[in-house]
Amino acid sequence: MGLQTLQGICAKASRFYSNSELDEGGIDEIYQVLEVAGLLPEVLPLVRKSDVAAEKLRVAGNRAFVESKNDINALQLYTKAICIALPDAKEIAMAYANRSAVTFALREYRNSINDIERALAGQYPKHLRCKLVERRGRCYLELKKYHRAFSDFSAVKNLVEECGDDEEIKRSKIARLEELIEKCCGMKDATEAPLTSCPSTTHPPSPYIECASNAVEIAYSDQMGRHVVSSVDILPGDVLAVEKPFASILLPPNYSLYCEHCKRRCHSALPCVQCTEIVFCDENCRQKSWSMYHSVECNAIPSLIAIGCDKMEFLALRTLLVASRKGHSFKELINRYPMLAECCPNPRMRGFVGGKYLSSDYSSTHYLENHRNIRDSKDIFRRSVTAVCLLHILKIATDFFENCNLSSESEALGYQAAGKLMLTYLMSVPCNAHEIAEMRLTIASKGKVASESVEIGGAIYPFHSLINHSCDPNVVRHAFNGDTVVLTAIQLIRKGEQIFDNYGYHHAVHDLATRQEHLWSQYYFSCSCPACEEDWPLYRDLPEGPPQLTNLDVAAAIDEKSRQFTEMLATITKNQSSEEDFVLLKEYLLLLHCNVKRPWKEYNKCQEAIKQHLSLRANCFVYYG
Ligand SMILES: [Zn+2]
Ligand SMILES: [Zn+2]
Ligand SMILES: [Zn+2]
Numbered sequence: 187m188g189l190q191t192l193q194g195i196c197a198k199a200s201r202f203y204s205n206s207e208l209d210e211g212g213i214d215e216i217y218q219v220l221e222v223a224g225l226l227p228e229v230l231p232l233v234r235k236s237d238v239a240a241e242k243l244r245v246a247g248n249r250a251f252v253e254s255k256n257d258i259n260a261l262q263l264y265t266k267a268i269c270i271a272l273p274d275a276k277e278i279a280m281a282y283a284n285r286s287a288v289t290f291a292l293r294e295y296r297n298s299i300n301d302i303e304r305a306l307a308g309q310y311p312k313h314l315r316c317k318l319v320e321r322r323g324r325c326y327l328e329l330k331k332y333h334r335a336f337s338d339f340s341a342v343k344n345l346v347e348e349c350g351d352d353e354e355i356k357r358s359k360i361a362r363l364e365e366l367i368e369k370c371c372g373m374k375d376a377t378e379a380p381l382t383s384c385p386s387t388t389h390p391p392s393p394y395i396e397c398a399s400n401a402v403e404i405a406y407s408d409q410m411g412r413h414v415v416s417s418v419d420i421l422p423g424d425v426l427a428v429e430k431p432f433a434s435i436l437l438p439p440n441y442s443l444y445c446e447h448c449k450r451r452c453h454s455a456l457p458c459v460q461c462t463e464i465v466f467c468d469e470n471c472r473q474k475s476w477s478m479y480h481s482v483e484c485n486a487i488p489s490l491i492a493i494g495c496d497k498m499e500f501l502a503l504r505t506l507l508v509a510s511r512k513g514h515s516f517k518e519l520i521n522r523y524p525m526l527a528e529c530c531p532n533p534r535m536r537g538f539v540g541g542k543y544l545s546s547d548y549s550s551t552h553y554l555e556n557h558r559n560i561r562d563s564k565d566i567f568r569r570s571v572t573a574v575c576l577l578h579i580l581k582i583a584t585d586f587f588e589n590c591n592l593s594s595e596s597e598a599l600g601y602q603a604a605g606k607l608m609l610t611y612l613m614s615v616p617c618n619a620h621e622i623a624e625m626r627l628t629i630a631s632k633g634k635v636a637s638e639s640v641e642i643g644g645a646i647y648p649f650h651s652l653i654n655h656s657c658d659p660n661v662v663r664h665a666f667n668g669d670t671v672v673l674t675a676i677q678l679i680r681k682g683e684q685i686f687d688n689y690g691y692h693h694a695v696h697d698l699a700t701r702q703e704h705l706w707s708q709y710y711f712s713c714s715c716p717a718c719e720e721d722w723p724l725y726r727d728l729p730e731g732p733p734q735l736t737n738l739d740v741a742a743a744i745d746e747k748s749r750q751f752t753e754m755l756a757t758i759t760k761n762q763s764s765e766e767d768f769v770l771l772k773e774y775l776l777l778l779h780c781n782v783k784r785p786w787k788e789y790n791k792c793q794e795a796i797k798q799h800l801s802l803r804a805n806c807f808v809y810y811g
Contacts, residue, residue, distance in 0.1 A: 189227075189228055189492050189493070190225065190227055190228065190493065191493050191494040191557070192227075192493045192494050192495065192499070192572055192575060193494065195220070195225050195493070195570050195571060195575060196568050197229065197573065198223070198225055198262075199216070199219070199220060199223070199225055199567075199571045200564075200567075200568075201314040202216075202219050202244050203224070203564065203567045208715055209786075212566075212570055213570060213574060213577070213601075213602055213605035213606055213609065214598075214601075214602050214605075216567075216570050216574050217569060217574045217577070217578070217601075217605070220571070220574055220575075220578075221423075226574075226575070227295070227489060227492075227575045227578060227579060228274065228489070228492070229489045229578070229579055229582040229583045230488040230489045230492055230559075230583075230638045231488070232460065232461055232462075232484070232485060232488060233270070233461070233463075233488060234462075234463045235270055235271060235272050235273075235462060236270060236271075236272070237271055237272050237275060237277040239270045240267045240268075240271035240272075240277045240278070240281060241268045241277055242261070242268040243264075243266045243267035243270065243281075244264060244277070244280060244281045244284060245287075245715060246263050247260045247261075247263035247264040247267060247281075247285075248260075248284065248327065251284075251287065251288055251291075256420075256455070257288050257291060257292055258809070259442075261285065261289070261292075261443070261453055261762050262442045262443060264281050264284050264285035264288065264725070265285065265442040265443070265455055265457075265465060266353045266442055266462075267281040267462075268281045268282065268285070268455075268457050269442070269457040269458070269461075269462045269463065269465060270462040271457075273307065273459065274308060274536060275308075275309055276308075276309040276310070276311065278308060278309075278342070279304070279305045279308035279310035280305070280310065280311075281308045282301040282302075282304040282305040282308070282310075283301065283302065283305040283310055283314070283318055284300050284403070284454075285454065286298045286301035286302045286305065286318070286321060286454075287321070288302065288453075289453050289454060290321055290324070290325065292453070293328070294453055294454075295325035295326075295328050295329050296325075296329070296454075297452075297453045297454035298321065298322075298325045298454070299322055299325050299326070300445070300454035301454050302318050302321060302322045302325070303322075304483070305318055306318060306319070316333065316342050316345050316346065318522075319338050319341060320338065320339065320342045320363070320366075321337050322470055323335045323338030323339045323342065323366065323413075324366070326338060327366065327369060327758075328369065328374035329376070329378065330375065330757065331375050331376070332369075332370040332371075332373040332375055333370075333375055334373070335366070335369075335370045336367060336370035336371070339363050339366045339367045339370065340367060341379070341590055342363055343360060343367070345361040346359045346360055346363065347360065358698060366443070377487075377501060379665075384428060384666040384667050384670050384672065385425050385428065385666070385672055385674075386428060387399035387425050387426060387427065387428060388401070388416065388423075388424040388425045389401040389424070389426075394538075394541060394542045394543060395427075395542075395543045395547050395649060396542060396543060396544045396545055396546065396649075397427050397428055397429035397430070397649050398427040398429075398649060398673075398775070399427065399444060400417065400418075400427070401416060401417060401418050401420050401424065401426055402414050402415065402416055402417060402426050402685060403415050403416075403417045404428070404534060404543060404652060405684075406532075406533050406534035410554065410654060410684070411533075411654075412533065412534060412536065412555075412652050413652060413653065413654045413684055413685075414649075414653045414654075414680055414684070414685040415681065415682060415683065415684050415685065416680070416683055416684075417681060417682075418681050419678070419679070419680055419681050420675045420678070420679040421675065421678060421772065421776060422675055422676055422677060422772045422775045422776055422779070422796065423674060423675065423768070423771075423772040423796065424674070424675045424773055425672060425673065425674050426661065426673045426675060426685070426692070427649055427650070427671075427672070427673040428666075428670060428671075428672050429544065429545050429647045429648075429649050429650055429655065429670070429671050429673075430545060430669070430670055430675075431506045431545070431645035431646055431647050431669050432505070432508065432545055432546065432550070432551045432646045432647070432648055433501060433505045433509075433551070433645065434449060434501075434622060434643060434645030434646070435497065435500040435501050435504050435643050435644055435645070435646065435648050435671040436449060436643040437497060437641065437642060437643055437644070438491055440642045440643065441463050441464055441465065442455070442465060443455075443502045444465075444642055444643070444668070445465065445466050445467035445468075445471050445668065446458075446464045446465065446466055446471070446475055446480065446653075447466055447467075447471035447472070447474055447475040447480075448467060448471050448668040448669060449622055449642065449643055449645075449665075449668035450467050450667060450668035451538045451624065451671040451805070451807055452465070452466075452467040455467060455707045456468065458480065458484060459472075459618045460484050460485075461484045461485075461487060461488075463487055463488075463491075464480065464484070464487070464605060478507070478508055478511070478512070479508055479512060481505035481506055481512065481585075482507055482512045482580075482584045482585065482586050482589075482808050483503070483504070483507060483584075485583045485584045485585075486503070486579050486583045486584050489575075489579045489583055490503070490579060493559055493575060495576075495786050497614070497619065497643075497644040498612065498615050498616055498619070498644075498646075499572060499576060501575065501611070501615045501619055501645075501646065502573075502608055502611035502612045502615050503576055503580070503608070503611075505551060505615070505646060506604065506607055506608055508548075509548045509551065509552075509607075510590075512586065512589055512593075512658050513585075513586040513587060513588075513589030513590040514589050514590075516589070516590040516600070516603075516604070517547070517590065517592070519527075519607075520600075520603040520607075523552055537549045537550040537551075537552065537553035537554075537648065538550075538562070541662075543646075543648070543649065545647065545648045545649055550648035550649070551646055551648050552610075554614045554618045554646070554648065555614065555617055555618065555651075556613035556614035556617065557608075557609055557613065557617060557709075557710045558613055560710055561613065561660075566613075569609055569612040569613060570605075570801060572612055573605050573606075573608040573609040573612055574605060576608050577601060577604055577605045580604065581601065586604075587600060587601070587604075600651050615646070616708060617659075617708065617709050617710075618646060618651040619644045619645065619646060620644065620645055620647055620650060620651075620663065620671065621641045621643070621644055621645075621648075622641070622642050622643040622644060622645055622665045622668070622669050622671075622805070623636060623639045623640060623641050623642065623665060623805065623808040624639070624640050624641075624642050624665075624805040624806065624807055625638075625639050625640075625801045625802060625804065625805065625807070626638050626640055626806075626807050626809065627761055627802065627806060627807070627808045627809065628809050628810075628811045629728050629760075629761075629808065629809070629810050629811065630811050631810075633760075635759055635760050635761070637759070637798075637802075639801065642805075643669070645669050645671070647671050650663065650671060650673065650687070653673075653685050653686065653687040654684065654685075654686055654687070655686060655687060655688060655689040655705065655709070655711075655713060655715075655720075656686030656687075656688065656689075656713070656715040656717070657678070657688070657691060657692055657693040657696075657701055657713055657715045657717040657718055658686075658692075658693050658715055658716060658717040658722070658784075659686045659687050659688035660675060660676060660677035660679050660680075660683075660685060660686050661673050661674060661675050661676060661677075661685055661687055662676050662687075662688075662796075662797050662800065663684065663687065663729065664800050664801055664803075664804035664805075665804055666803075666804050666805065667805075668805065673687075673803070674800060676775070676793050676796055676797065677775070677779055677793075678776055678779045686715065689702055689705065689708075689709060689776075690704075691705055691713075693715075693717035693718075693722045693785075694722075694723075694724055694725035694728065694790055695724070695725065696724075696725060698718060698721050701713060701718065702718070716784075717785070720785075722784075722785040723785065725787070725790060726738060727788060728785050728786065728787035728790060729785060729786055730787045730788070731784050733778075733782040733783070734782065734783040734786070735781055735782060736780075736781055736782070736783060737780070737781045740777060740781045743777060744777060744778070744781065744782070747770070747773065747774040747777060748774075748788065750770055750774075751770070751771070751774050751788075751791075751795070754767050754770065754795075755791075755795065756772075756796050758795050758799055759798065761802045761806075761808065763795075763799050763802075767796065767799070768796070768799050771792060771795055771796050771799065772796065774792050775789070775792045775793060775796060778792060
């Protein structure tokens with residue numbers, strides 16, 4: 187029998203579905219039913235590290251780099267080779283060295299140096315070391331670290347002088363090195379440019395929302411549920427919140443290019459010590475991830491991938507692991523959460539701890555909306571089957587339940603509680619998870635620029651999850667430094683007005699019927715934003731030409747700004763817009779917001795330009811094709 191997928195299991199299990207409402211023991215029952223019917227997923231062993239497999243991947247990497255000139259493909263192949271290679275042997279050192287050639291070609295000199303040092307510290311063959319040290323010297327030269335470059339070139343020169351090479355070859359090598367040494371002499375080391383930093387909030391910190399400024403408040407109404415409102419007038423471009431996720435995951439196709447822990451793109455990644463899939467940007471992330479969730483998940487990943495787990499399932503599992511510290515505080519978790527419901531009669535304060543709303547504390551995640559009461563029983567049954575499959579893998583493949591320290595009497599209750607929590611997450615994650623995206627900018631040799639936003643993972647941001655949707659949002663989210671999300675205003679938001687994010691259905695992109703249909707099926711609400719109420723047209727049909735002004739005195743000012751804006755557009759798409767350009771964009775948008783009747787195309791254009799400017803400063807990868 188071939189491997190079963192989650193989808194297949196759910197389809198086959200549906201014959202056991204009975205219309206009766208699932209009771210509290212639902213998870214238990216479904217587990218037994220799937221077990222008897224032979225529908226539990228197969229649990230796969232970890233793929234063992236192997237230098238034979240690693241060498242094959244590395245050779246494929248060489249082909250991609252040298253013959254196909256596909257740097258990114260080569261990078262991924264070398265990283266996969268590093269993941270599957272045995273630690274501390276020659277093969278892994280070879281793969282590090284080969285990868286350093288790719289990052290050197292990509293002009294990523296820090297990455298190149300990282301790998302060169304790993305190769306040199308490992309079993310890299312003696313007779314090839316000169317080449318690597320010279321490459322490191324060239325990296326330092328490019329970084330304007332002349333002292334280090336000088337010492338690398340000098341060391342290589344000494345070795346060349348002592349080696350038994352043919353005199354002719356020796357002379358040409360020495361001449362080349364002397365030329366390089368010459369470039370370092372009398373030069374002053376440069377201070378390195380800081381890494382792109384994450385913005386901070388425009389206003390002072392909120393006294394009770396850990397990640398937000400005091401320009402926003404958490405509010406509640408029966409109709410809107412919990413939501414976020416402004417407590418001051420907020421200007422376009424103001425940063426309202428900077429939030430780290432409670433839990434975040436990478437999508438499996440991105441495993442070899444991004445750090446599993448911080449979600450930063452990394453081209454000189456370290457492998458997991460145990461599995462052959464996961465990489466980290468540095469030792470710090472590797473250790474944090476191991477101690478927070480990965481030592482459990484590591485053993486489950488092959489089985490999870492085999493049954494076709496997706497963002498939602500991975501996030502549900504990750505939430506359980508982070509919330510219970512890999513099971514170590516599982517008992518505390520299951521004892522605590524029913525209590526929280528009872529001691530929180532005020533719906534606005536759900537998920538608060540000691541009067542504060544903390545993204546890093548589990549309470550805020552636990553009380554995210556899951557719409558359990560309006561889901562039909564088929565939906566809940568299907569999610570319960572998924573929860574059981576995850577639970578089964580957790581039970582068989584990992585030491586999660588051993589960490590829980592459950593007594594033999596409470597073991598069954600423990601499984602049930604874990605299954606129920608997983609079911610809760612499988613309901614709350616789809617309505618609350620945000621994507622982690624990266625902007626990819628390809629600059630072709632003729633200066634032609636192409637940009638696309640690519641989803642690299644998903645995360646639970648407890649504060650951002652409180653923000654309601656509008657098809658004409660007044661804020662935008664961008665991920666910085668991997669999985670940190672930054673919330674920026676893209677309209678004037680008057681004091682007391684609600685903050686509205688966009689859940690992926692924008693008035694300029696999707697028509698009214700499509701928006702309403704998707705918002706209902708995924709989030710269970712009907713949108714009544716101005717774009718929906720007035721049925722604004724899609725982007726291509728938005729009104730152009732002279733705007734309808736609500737204040738005629740500003741006509742000349744708008745004309746002037748419009749002219750400057752049009753001139754500036756090309757620089758934005760090329761990633762060359764400056765902070766002064768950004769100031770102009772914000773002023774123009776404010777002017778339009780206060781004086782022009784919407785919908786009007788140029789308003790959207792200006793907003794898009796602001797979003798583009800911001801996204802090129804957030805997670806962004808520039809590739810010179
Ligand atoms: Zn990292
Ligand atoms: Zn691992
Ligand atoms: Zn709407």
